[in-house]
Amino acid sequence: MHGIWWAALVVSLFGAVGAAVLWWSAGRRWIVLLPVLVALPLSPLVNLFVKRPLYLALQSLTGVPSAPISALPWWFLLLVHPVPPLTEEAVKLLPLAVPGIRALLVPGMRGGRGEAGGGRAATGGRSGLVHLALAIGLGFGLGEAWWIAWGVARAGLHAGLPVYYFGGFINERLVVMFCHGAMTAVALRGIARALSHAKAGPHGWRVGALAAVLGGYAGAVLLHALLNVGAVLYQIGKLGPMGANLTLVASALLLVLVLERIYREGLRGELPREQVLWQRAGPRTEF
């Protein structure tokens, strides 16, 4: 058996731990794992049925022959660079078509944050958006890891190497899994903002809502495009493995900051449920 299959299995084991942490942090609600399952096949599907036909169409339009990535002209690489971000960030929003999943984001729906008894219970008390995004990213990232493993095994690359030679693949896939979640959070934030526009009133809400959705999606696409720069430069031989790893880590750190900002925004809308046990008389000092 090709070592990459074992490596994909290791990634999946870490993914299972991540899913358990998500389940636990969302107040032990199983519904948070549904996006993981729904997003699992999305990477292979988008690669087979969207990205591949798009690449072939662009190749036939521009007359660029099929060749290894390092042999492709730079302008063609620039042309196709937005394809994965545009397609993947869109397909990662598909799980929202499932009502049970949408309820994690949309206030007022069954089990959603706005419903009595929902709210904190539904999301572990914290931003449901972040849980949802990380769950989608986890499922999509796992599917992508197996898709890549299948590609490597089918091509017969690195055959005969033991699993520990694929440490780079394991590390990269784990980081990318988180990155997928963080980028989806940016797109979901746009949708959440659009919903708040819709709630605000009938006058002109459609323009505001559309701008919010497109803004969120554009943000996610831009971050994704930035994340992919290091990998592309590595594949065409303009960046060493260390440089590619550093750009990945730097992008992941940037995404940690982005995700934390979104998380904190979500908290602002939720008053802390605190039980005052004792309070000194007189004006309260605010922190």
Add this chain to the structure above:
Amino acid sequence: MMGGGEGVKVYRPSRSWGRVWLSVPGALLGLGGVGQTVWAVGVPGDMPGPARVMALLTGLLLVGVGGAFLLMAVWMSSMRYELDDRCLLLRCGPVRYAVPLPEIRRVVKRDLAFSPWSSLRLPGFALGEVIYADAGRVVMCATRALKGIILLETERRKYGITPADEEAFLADLRGRLDRLGGGEP
């Protein structure tokens, strides 16, 4: 002010898996570090000097980090809250935080929101100044990191604790705070 008032009562924190969360990673890191240090010192004869030094330093760093985790697992068993008429003393090993009772403005129970920026916070253990996404900086001496934390708010700081016998602790604390005056009915 470090306690020493009348009628000192000692309260233990609630039980948790914190010691396991500290011991297992600590042991794994420490053993890995020892292994790497031994390997870097002895085995690879043809290893270049800088690579050997890097491997040695990384091994020693792992030993240090693992040792620190194990040390805290030992300290954890000494975690306690000492309450007297003037002060609440939070203790864990050599770490001590004194909370003068007259400075306490409010006592609340609440869940805290996770933030990735943390000093020392694991499931079942939180010690020192920890940043939370909603409450900001909280000085923790607790056996839970997020859920059901008793927050003591003073003018300058917030302290987070998790006494095992919460009812008895709070009744005692309320009584002492009320005797100092200023409590709302």
